[in-house]
Amino acid sequence: MDEVLHPIGSTDEFPPGSSTIVKVGRLEIGVFNLDGQLYAVQNRCPHHGGPVCQGMWGGTLLPSSPDELVYGADNKVLKCPWHRWEFDITTGHLLFRSDKDLELTRHEVEVKDGTVAVKIARRIAESAAA
Amino acid sequence: MAGAQTLVQPSRSKADFQLIDCDTHPTLPTGDLGRDLRPYLSRGWAERLEGESTPGLPSGFFYTPTGGFLRRELIDERGRAATDPGVSAATLFEELKVDRAVMIVADAINLGQMPDPHPATTVAGAINDYFIDRWVGQDSRWRACITIAPQDIGWSMAEIERLQGVPGVVAIYVPLNSSMLGSKLFYPVYEAAQEYKLPIVTHITLSGVYSTGMTIGAGPSVNYLDYRACQVYPHISQISNLVCHGIFETFPKLKFLFAEIGFPWLVDLMWRIDQFWRGLRDQTPFLRRPPSEYLLDHIRVATQPWPEPGNPEHVGAMLEMIEADRTLLFATDYPHWDSDVPSRIAQQIPEHMRRRVMVENAVELFGDRLI
Numbered sequence: 256m257d258e259v260l261h262p263i264g265s266t267d268e269f270p271p272g273s274s275t276i277v278k279v280g281r282l283e284i285g286v287f288n289l290d291g292q293l294y295a296v297q298n299r300c301p302h303h304g305g306p307v308c309q310g311m312w313g314g315t316l317l318p319s320s321p322d323e324l325v326y327g328a329d330n331k332v333l334k335c336p337w338h339r340w341e342f343d344i345t346t347g348h349l350l351f352r353s354d355k356d357l358e359l360t361r362h363e364v365e366v367k368d369g370t371v372a373v374k375i376a377r378r379i380a381e382s383a384a385a
Numbered sequence: 386m387a388g389a390q391t392l393v394q395p396s397r398s399k400a401d402f403q404l405i406d407c408d409t410h411p412t413l414p415t416g417d418l419g420r421d422l423r424p425y426l427s428r429g430w431a432e433r434l435e436g437e438s439t440p441g442l443p444s445g446f447f448y449t450p451t452g453g454f455l456r457r458e459l460i461d462e463r464g465r466a467a468t469d470p471g472v473s474a475a476t477l478f479e480e481l482k483v484d485r486a487v488m489i490v491a492d493a494i495n496l497g498q499m500p501d502p503h504p505a506t507t508v509a510g511a512i513n514d515y516f517i518d519r520w521v522g523q524d525s526r527w528r529a530c531i532t533i534a535p536q537d538i539g540w541s542m543a544e545i546e547r548l549q550g551v552p553g554v555v556a557i558y559v560p561l562n563s564s565m566l567g568s569k570l571f572y573p574v575y576e577a578a579q580e581y582k583l584p585i586v587t588h589i590t591l592s593g594v595y596s597t598g599m600t601i602g603a604g605p606s607v608n609y610l611d612y613r614a615c616q617v618y619p620h621i622s623q624i625s626n627l628v629c630h631g632i633f634e635t636f637p638k639l640k641f642l643f644a645e646i647g648f649p650w651l652v653d654l655m656w657r658i659d660q661f662w663r664g665l666r667d668q669t670p671f672l673r674r675p676p677s678e679y680l681l682d683h684i685r686v687a688t689q690p691w692p693e694p695g696n697p698e699h700v701g702a703m704l705e706m707i708e709a710d711r712t713l714l715f716a717t718d719y720p721h722w723d724s725d726v727p728s729r730i731a732q733q734i735p736e737h738m739r740r741r742v743m744v745e746n747a748v749e750l751f752g753d754r755l756i
C-alpha cells in the first residue's frame with residue numbers, strides 16, 4: 256500500500272495521558288500518549304464499526320484464577336463504547352481472542368522536530384488536502 | 386394532554402416503508418418522577434413522587450459496564466440518553482432511516498415491580514400522557530404503547546379504554562413482574578386487547594433482584610455476565626405459561642411481542658413443548674394443535690440482541706426454524722449500549738425474509754395504527 260507520513264500537529268497537542276481523535280478527510284484516528292509514547296489507531300471497531308477511540312481508556316483485569324482479580328495493563332486497554340470489546344492500543348490486539356481479522360488498524364507514528372505525523376494511505380492524505 | 390392534539394400523518398403508504406423499529410427507549414429527562422412528570426400529575430402526586438424513580442438496579446448488584454446500558458456518545462450531561470425527542474428523531478429517523486419507531490419508555494420497564502399499585506398506576510398514566518404529548522405530539526413517526534400496571538387490572542382496563550383511540554398508540558405494554566401472563570387475572574386485559582386489535586408488548590426486565598419481579602431461574606445472578614446469559618429464562622417461562630393455559634384458544638386474535646430477548650431460545654422451546662405435548666396432550670386438552678403452532682401464530686420476537694455464533698450460517702438455519710418471515714421484527718433497542726445497526730442486521734437475514742423482518746411483520750402486528 257502506498258503510504259505517506261501525514262502531519263497532524265505539534266507534540267504539545269498530544270501531551271502525556273491525552274487521547275485525541277484527529278480527522279484526515281473521512282478517516283478518523285485516535286492518538287494516545289501513553290507515558291510519552293504515542294500510539295495511533297483507526298477510530299473504527301472491527302466488530303460493528305463503532306467509534307472505538309471514544310471508549311474507556313485505562314487498564315483492565317488480567318487473566319487470573321477465579322480466586323483473585325488482578326488489575327493491570329495500565330492505560331493500554333481501549334474498551335469500545337458500543338459493545339465493550341477490549342483492545343490493546345499498543346498492539347491493536349483484541350484481548351478476548353487472538354484474531355488477525357479483529358484487530359484495530361494501527362497507524363505508525365513519527366515524531367520529528369516537534370511535529371507528530373501518522374502513516375496513512377497516500378490517496379487519503381491527497382483527498383484531505385484537496 | 387393525551388388526545389388533545391391533532392397529528393399530521395406523513396402521507397405515505399406502507400409500501401413506502403423501509404424500516405420499522407419495534408423497540409426504542411425514550412427516557413424521562415432526569416428520572417425524578419415528580420419533577421419530570423409534574424404537568425401530568427396532580428399536585429399531591431407531584432409532591433409525593435419528588436425524588437422518586439421507578440425500580441432499577443440497586444447498588445451492589447453487579448456493576449454495569451461502560452457506565453451503564455447506554456451508548457456513551459449518546460449520554461448527555463446528566464448521564465442519560467434518549468431524553469430529547471428531537472435528538473432521538475434525528476438519530477433514528479434521519480440517520481438510520483427508520484420510518485416508524487415503537488416506544489417502550491425506559492422508565493416504565495420495571496414499573497411492574499413497584500409493590501404499591503397507587504404510585505405504579507399514577508406513574509404509568511402520567512408516562513403515557515407525557516410521551517404521547519411530547520414525543521408523538523412532536524413527531525408523528527413515533528408510536529406509543531399504553532403502559533399498564535399488572536398490579537391493578539381494573540385501572541389498566543380504564544387506561545386502555547382511555548387511550549386506545551389516541552392517534553399514535555399502537556400497543557399495550559405490560560411491564561412484567563411476578564404475575565404469570567397466563568393467569569385469569571389478565572383476562573380483562575386480553576379481552577380489551579382483542580377487541581381493540583392491540584398487540585401486547587413485553588420487554589426484558591430487571592429479574593432476580595426484587596421479590597416483586599420475576600426470578601431468573603435457580604437463583605440470583607452472580608455478575609452481569611451471568612445475568613445477561615440467563616435473563617431470557619423467565620420470559621421463556623412466561624411464554625410457555627401463556628400457551629399452557631390455553632390463552633391463545635381463549636383469545637384467538639391475541640398477539641404478543643416479546644422485545645429484547647432475541648430469538649434462538651425459541652427453537653428449543655418449540656421442539657421441547659411439542660415433544661412432550663405428544664404424550665401429555667390430555668394435560669392440556671384445550672390445545673387443539675401442537676403447541677409450537679400457537680407460538681408461531683401468536684408470539685412475535687425482536688431481532689435485538691442479534692446472536693453472534695461462531696458460524697454465521699447457523700443463524701440462517703435458526704431463522705428458518707422459527708419461521709422468521711412471520712415471527713421476527715427488527716429492533717434497534719436505541720439508545721442502549723448494545724443496540725443493533727439496521728444495515729448490519731439486514732444483511733444477515735436471507736433475502737426472501739428481509740423485508741418481512743425489517744418492515745412487514747411489524748405492519749402486520751401493529752396494523753393500520755402503525756402507518
